[in-house]
Amino acid sequence: MPSFLEISPDKLNRLIGTPGAPRIIDVRTDEDFALDPRLVPGSIRRDHAEVASWADSIDADAVVVVCHRGAKLSHGVAAYLRHAGIEAESLAGGFEAWAAAGPAVPEAKLSRRDAQGRTVWVTRARPKIDRIACPWLIRRFIDPNAVFLFVPAPEVVAVGERFGAAPFDIEDVFWSHRGELCTFDVMVEEFGLASEPLLRLAQIVRAADTARLDLAPEASGLLAASLGLSRMYSDDLEQLEAGMLLYDAFFRWCRDATEETHNWPAPKKRA
The missing domain is CATH 3.40.250.10 (Rhodanese-like domain)
Structure with a gap:
C-alpha cells in the first residue's frame, strides 16, 4: 500500500x-x-x-x-x-x-522538442473539430506545454520543416485521417491511449468531424458547440483555450457520467 x-x-x-x-x-x-x-x-x-x-x-x-x-x-x-x-x-x-x-x-512517436523542451505541432488555421480535439489530447495526455502553430493550409508542411513542428490533420502526413478514422482516432491509437473513455470520445469526434452524426447521438452537440466557438473567436489560440474546457467536459462525461440522466421535472403521478 x-x-x-x-x-x-x-x-x-x-x-x-x-x-x-x-x-x-x-x-x-x-x-x-x-x-x-x-x-x-x-x-x-x-x-x-x-x-x-x-x-x-x-x-x-x-x-x-x-x-x-x-x-x-x-x-x-x-x-x-x-x-x-x-x-x-x-x-x-x-x-x-x-x-x-x-x-x-x-517516446518515438513524439514530435521534436524546442529549446524549452516543448513539443511543437502545426496545422491549418481556423480549426473546427479535429484541430481542437487533437491539441486537447496532446495537452492532456502527451505534453501539457505543447506549442500549436495555426497557419494557412498550403504552408503547413513547409512551416513544419522549418520550425521542427509535427504537421497534423492535413493530407499526406503521418498524423492525419486514415480511411474512416479521423486524426483524433489515429492519435489515440498511435500514442497507446486506447482506453474506454477515450475510444468513446473518439467516436463522438469522428462522427462530428466527418458528418456522420448517426455514429453517436452526442456528435450533434459537439458539432454545434464547435461551430459556435469558431464564430465566437477570430484568434485560433483563443478558440483552442475555450475548446479545452469543452473537451474536458466531454471526456469527463465519457469517463464518469454516461449512465446519468436528467430527472427533473419528475414524471407526474397518475391521478
Missing part, C-alpha cells in the same frame, strides 16, 4: 487527462529508459542528478516523480522538490508498476 509520500498508479490514472493533473516527471536513468522507452501519459524526462538546477523551473503546484521501480531516485527527487516548496510524491512501484496496469506513450 502506498505511503503518504507515494501515489498509486490507479489514483494517478484517475488524475491524468483532467485540468488538475499533477506534473509528471520521469527520472529513470538512460539505461532503465532504454528497457522500455515509453512514458506515463503527460510526463517529461529530467535527469535526477541535475534536480538542483531544474527544480526551480517546475511551474506546477503538484508533481509526481517516476523512476524505474519507485525507489531511491523518485523518492530522492520528490524530497528535493518538497524542499523547494513543491508538493511532490513518488509513483508507487515506479514505471514498472505503471506499465503493468496503465497506458504508456512511445
Whole structure:
C-alpha cells in the first residue's frame, strides 16, 4: 500500500487527462529508459542528478516523480522538490508498476522538442473539430506545454520543416485521417491511449468531424458547440483555450457520467 509520500498508479490514472493533473516527471536513468522507452501519459524526462538546477523551473503546484521501480531516485527527487516548496510524491512501484496496469506513450512517436523542451505541432488555421480535439489530447495526455502553430493550409508542411513542428490533420502526413478514422482516432491509437473513455470520445469526434452524426447521438452537440466557438473567436489560440474546457467536459462525461440522466421535472403521478 502506498505511503503518504507515494501515489498509486490507479489514483494517478484517475488524475491524468483532467485540468488538475499533477506534473509528471520521469527520472529513470538512460539505461532503465532504454528497457522500455515509453512514458506515463503527460510526463517529461529530467535527469535526477541535475534536480538542483531544474527544480526551480517546475511551474506546477503538484508533481509526481517516476523512476524505474519507485525507489531511491523518485523518492530522492520528490524530497528535493518538497524542499523547494513543491508538493511532490513518488509513483508507487515506479514505471514498472505503471506499465503493468496503465497506458504508456512511445517516446518515438513524439514530435521534436524546442529549446524549452516543448513539443511543437502545426496545422491549418481556423480549426473546427479535429484541430481542437487533437491539441486537447496532446495537452492532456502527451505534453501539457505543447506549442500549436495555426497557419494557412498550403504552408503547413513547409512551416513544419522549418520550425521542427509535427504537421497534423492535413493530407499526406503521418498524423492525419486514415480511411474512416479521423486524426483524433489515429492519435489515440498511435500514442497507446486506447482506453474506454477515450475510444468513446473518439467516436463522438469522428462522427462530428466527418458528418456522420448517426455514429453517436452526442456528435450533434459537439458539432454545434464547435461551430459556435469558431464564430465566437477570430484568434485560433483563443478558440483552442475555450475548446479545452469543452473537451474536458466531454471526456469527463465519457469517463464518469454516461449512465446519468436528467430527472427533473419528475414524471407526474397518475391521478
